[in-house]
Amino acid sequence: MIPAPFDYVAPSSVDDAVRALAEAGEDAKVIAGGQSLLPVLRMRLAAPTTVVDLGRIPELRGVRDDGDALVIGAMTTHYDVQRDPLLAEHALLLVKATDTVADPQVRHRGTFGGSLAHADPAGDLLAPALALDAEMVIAGQDGRRTVAAADFFQDFFTTAMAPEEILVEVRVPKHTGWHAHYEKFNRVAQAWSMVAVAAAVRTEGGRIAEARVGLTNMASVPVRARGVEQALVGQEATPEAIRAAAEHAAEGTSPTVDGNADVEYRQQLARVLTGRAITAAMAG
């Protein structure tokens, strides 16, 4: 299948990209790694008039240390995230989740920022970004602004970004030394998460001092399992304590029903996977 015709521009700076997007009008589309967009174009589910490629903007790639946070360039590939020493040290949860994304070929092209901006509720990087209180730095014609992950994801495939804005980098507060695991449930290789749980835990003196738990595909946007987080604090990580905390995982959720799973099934998955995620995080 061949996409419908479009104009193509590949700017070499963020400013040029923002300008190109504004000039191209509302039917323009940004392409990052293209691993979600190109299939959509091929099937002609979308037919943008102009495609603005961020692939030739070096400043959008890479991870840098910025004091109490890491800054991840939006065009940093999944492959590079998997191998980044700063992320492994300060944001292990992102690395663990990225390990589960799609397949090696897709991880070579697909990008961290592209995945967040695409905002597929089954995408594996949204819940970890939310759990770690990431902030999105967005560029537009009026300059840059920062939006917390909790406000960034608004609905299915919908973010706080205006059509003419571009996600340029993601600030992730350092979670140095935290235990982390991403537990994903799907039926076959490559499949999207039916439900997945992102868990990060900080221990102190043998007890859990802080916990962050994010849920993938339990709503139109990623959600925090606050009940689980609160139940874990102050506990020793015994199987009983983890099981009791995980019982809170589905509280307040009303997940989507689709051909894979109904509400009760997804909620049960959330509880079971939360227990597994915390257990695996503590073991790692």
Added chain:
Amino acid sequence: MRITVTVDGTRYTDDVEPRTLLVHYLREQLGKVGTVVGCDTSNCGACTVHLDGHSVKSCSVLAVQADGCEVTTVEGLARDGTLHPVQQAFHDNHALQCGFCTPGMIMQSIDLLADNPDPDEQAVREGIEGNLCRCTGYQNIIRAVQDAAHHMRPGAGPEAERVAGGDQSAAGRAASSVGGGGE
């Protein structure tokens, strides 16, 4: 748009429409029909090639995105009539039934071995999870990859295929001479 791409060691300059997929450029403009289109939905991996040393599904890359890049297809692996060790291992282990997935399987296997020169069975399965074999002939494919790893030690990979250019970004990956066993 005019693009310049090095494919299997030869430099090409061509006009393409922006919507042209890399796989269609390779097959229809360059005649590199060794790279096949399997599913057209990004799932099957039959169209896998190496783009600047890393495996990609060439149905999910625009030809214009490959401008200035180096592409290696399955047709660029053999040297002077000698098969690449991974190709030879697929032959030796009968790692194919209908053969349609084979070009992609071989290209992805080489990429896998560049990152992990000695993968266990589980690592091979995960390394080729983006490639589907409709004949379900995975057992022999896994044997072939491990056999190739054995023959290629200390390792070989996409970096070894590079004919032109000097991108250092992949320099940390294991590499050896192509087709010669890596001694």
